[in-house]
Amino acid sequence: DLTRATFDRIKETEPTVDAFITLNEAKALDLAKALDLKGISESNVLAGIPIGIKDNIVTKDLLTTAASKMLYNFTPIYDATVMDKVYQADMIPVGKLNMDEFAMGGSSETSYFKLTKNAWDQTKVPGGSSGGSAAAVAAGQIPLSLGTDTGGSIRQPAAFNGIVGMKPTYGRVSRYGLIAFSSSLDQIGPLTRSVQDNAFALNAISGYDEKDGTSAGRSVPDFTAKLTGEMKGMRIALPKEYLGEGIQPEIKEAILKAAETFRQLGATVEEVSLPHSKYGVAVYYIIASSEASTNLQRFDGIRFGYRSEDVQTLEDVYIKSRSEGFGTEVKRRIMLGSFSLSSGFYDAYFKKAGQVRTLIKQDFDQVFQDFDLIIGPSAPNVAYGIGENINDPLAMYLSDLLTIPVNLAGLPGMSIPAGFSEGLPIGLQIIGKHFDEQTMYQAAYAFE
Ligand code: GLN
Numbered sequence: 001d002l003t004r005a006t007f008d009r010i011k012e013t014e015p016t017v018d019a020f021i022t023l024n025e026a027k028a029l030d031l032a033k034a035l036d037l038k039g040i041s042e043s044n045v046l047a048g049i050p051i052g053i054k055d056n057i058v059t060k061d062l063l064t065t066a067a068s069k070m071l072y073n074f075t076p077i078y079d080a081t082v083m084d085k086v087y088q089a090d091m092i093p094v095g096k097l098n099m100d101e102f103a104m105g106g107s108s109e110t111s112y113f114k115l116t117k118n119a120w121d122q123t124k125v126p127g128g129s130s131g132g133s134a135a136a137v138a139a140g141q142i143p144l145s146l147g148t149d150t151g152g153s154i155r156q157p158a159a160f161n162g163i164v165g166m167k168p169t170y171g172r173v174s175r176y177g178l179i180a181f182s183s184s185l186d187q188i189g190p191l192t193r194s195v196q197d198n199a200f201a202l203n204a205i206s207g208y209d210e211k212d213g214t215s216a217g218r219s220v221p222d223f224t225a226k227l228t229g230e231m232k233g234m235r236i237a238l239p240k241e242y243l244g245e246g247i248q249p250e251i252k253e254a255i256l257k258a259a260e261t262f263r264q265l266g267a268t269v270e271e272v273s274l275p276h277s278k279y280g281v282a283v284y285y286i287i288a289s290s291e292a293s294t295n296l297q298r299f300d301g302i303r304f305g306y307r308s309e310d311v312q313t314l315e316d317v318y319i320k321s322r323s324e325g326f327g328t329e330v331k332r333r334i335m336l337g338s339f340s341l342s343s344g345f346y347d348a349y350f351k352k353a354g355q356v357r358t359l360i361k362q363d364f365d366q367v368f369q370d371f372d373l374i375i376g377p378s379a380p381n382v383a384y385g386i387g388e389n390i391n392d393p394l395a396m397y398l399s400d401l402l403t404i405p406v407n408l409a410g411l412p413g414m415s416i417p418a419g420f421s422e423g424l425p426i427g428l429q430i431i432g433k434h435f436d437e438q439t440m441y442q443a444a445y446a447f448e
Pocket residue numbers: 103104105106128129148149150151152153154181288400
């Protein structure tokens with residue numbers, strides 16, 4: 001009944017948000033029926049819960065496009081490890097969610113397939129790249145979705161749609177079966193309406209995976225264990241760079257108010273500095289584009305998806321398939337990445353970016369010697385109008401300044417709702433120590 005009601009709700013609301021690229025209705029109903037026959041054990045809190053999956057996570061026998069023309073007809077023959085975990089938890093995958101093409105973007109407007117709308121205002125972007133994952137949850141289509149975050153793509157759309165989004169520590173969740181954008185930055189994580197749901201979801205998808213060489217061999221604690229409301233003695237840092245220039249005044253106000261709430265709950269909140277965070281955007285766009293340029297080499301018109309028809313030679317197949325299959329933003333990044341990896345420029349760009357990345361990580365290490373958590377805004381602005389920024393890539397890149405440093409340092413970061421500005425949600429970002437998502441959930445729950 002729940003699965004059927006979910007599809008009814010999706011069909012009713014889909015014309016307003018356009019969150020899904022593919023629906024999995026027949027298979028989802030079969031799964032639900034099988035689960036009814038098998039029976040649900042009480043300890044399995046996620047059993048039967050409908051879940052939406054970002055379309056860059058490969059799903060066996062279910063179209064997986066990464067929102068690209070390049071993969072318009074790609075039906076994988078295997079499941080990502082997170083999908084194995086979704087099935088182990090008896091969750092019901094209801095469909096694949098829209099996103100920016102290959103997760104490159106911050107508004108979901110680079111999708112080849114459709115324009116997803118913000119759940120609060122149809123004239124505004126849902127954020128991105130996990131825009132479908134966020135809008136579907138915020139619009140009440142599904143209680144839970146999976147997104148991916150390379151430079152903010154879970155936290156920023158969560159903020160724009162007023163929901164909870166977690167980017168776990170790098171290595172916490174297996175990337176096996178995630179269509180790679182930037183392998184040293186990508187992480188899969190859950191988007192939900194409540195903190196507790198989010199913690200349950202992370203319990204289900206975390207853990208070591210021998211199929212992912214960067215998966216962490218850490219045990220997974222129960223992420224719901226510290227949802228007590230207790231905040232006494234917690235030490236919270238507020239970086240002054242996160243409230244500086246370019247942050248909308250209403251957002252600044254909301255974050256200062258959140259800091260006050262944490263104080264009232266018994267925590268201490270003190271100003272700190274992350275002096276190298278200002279280089280984050282430059283470093284990220286070199287590293288992410290470089291890694292993307294190599295990861296996307298596999299889309300050659302031979303092995304996967306789209307192949308140009310208008311070809312004479314093998315060279316034509318490569319060039320025309322890629323020219324016609326990739327969108328503008330993806331091509332821009334392939335060119336930028338190939339340039340910064342090329343022999344004449346490697347030292348000046350890719351190598352230098354790696355060095356500054358270390359400095360950014362050391363800033364965080366320093367702060368975490370004296371603090372348990374860092375807070376700040378998730379994004380410098382609330383959701384903006386569809387079409388407003390898409391032709392200004394630099395403005396788009398600069399708006400990632402608050403989320404990117406977390407990925408560069410491999411830290412966990414989450415966004416939770418923290419008020420509104422003119423009817424549009426504001427996100428509070430909480431950053432934790434490596435593998436300490438538990439304390440982030442503790443604070444998020446106490447705040448919620
Ligand atoms: N907006 C950033 C970008 O365009 C982040 C994307 C992401 O996290 N996948 O690269």
